[in-house]
Amino acid sequence: GENVEQHPSTLSVQEGDSAVIKCTYSDSASNYFPWYKQELGKRPQLIIDIRSNVGEKKDQRIAVTLNKTAKHFSLHITETQPEDSAVYFCAAKSSASKIIFGSGTRLSIRP
């Protein structure tokens, strides 16, 4: 079945620097790739998503890139701020329309 792998599991960056989280997926028919942010004690919330017909999407300081050939996609956060500290989950929609999540990345922003 579909599998989504996410790296790294933890990431610490200096405030103002960039953070990159990478994911790979196994189902070549996957066509939708969302990213969720979960703050401590809160529910996961969508921050950005991309479909398989585009290679990159940007929304202010966050961007997602997709490489369909290699079956990997990445989240890029620029000019990181303390409020970016959270757990980030990537996901992929399988051919069965099921959303499969990665294992999560705990991002810490050092002041």
Place this chain on the structure above:
Amino acid sequence: GAGVSQSPSNKVTEKGKDVELRCDPISGHTALYWYRQSLGQGLEFLIYFQGNSAPDKSGLPSDRFSAERTGGSVSTLTIQRTQQEDSAVYLCASSFPGITDIQYFGAGTRLSVL
């Protein structure tokens, strides 16, 4: 409703008792998911309902866990003979595959088994 609603928000039970957790998805959403999240851990997939298709139960950890979705709307997750390791936050999410695909999560039910 405005979003995915889960009840109760907190549940404390004794080991060996049965519990029922409820999820009210966003109206019209055909897909509904249950996840389990232990403290500091990721989203453990439990079960997936999509329209009238047979549910994907591949994530249920044991036969003590079951779920149903009545009338394509409300879902109930039942845990029988609860164990201490069942303590976690149980999250429900719904979506409309093929239309928006975005999953909206409920606030979760925090289950504590004493």
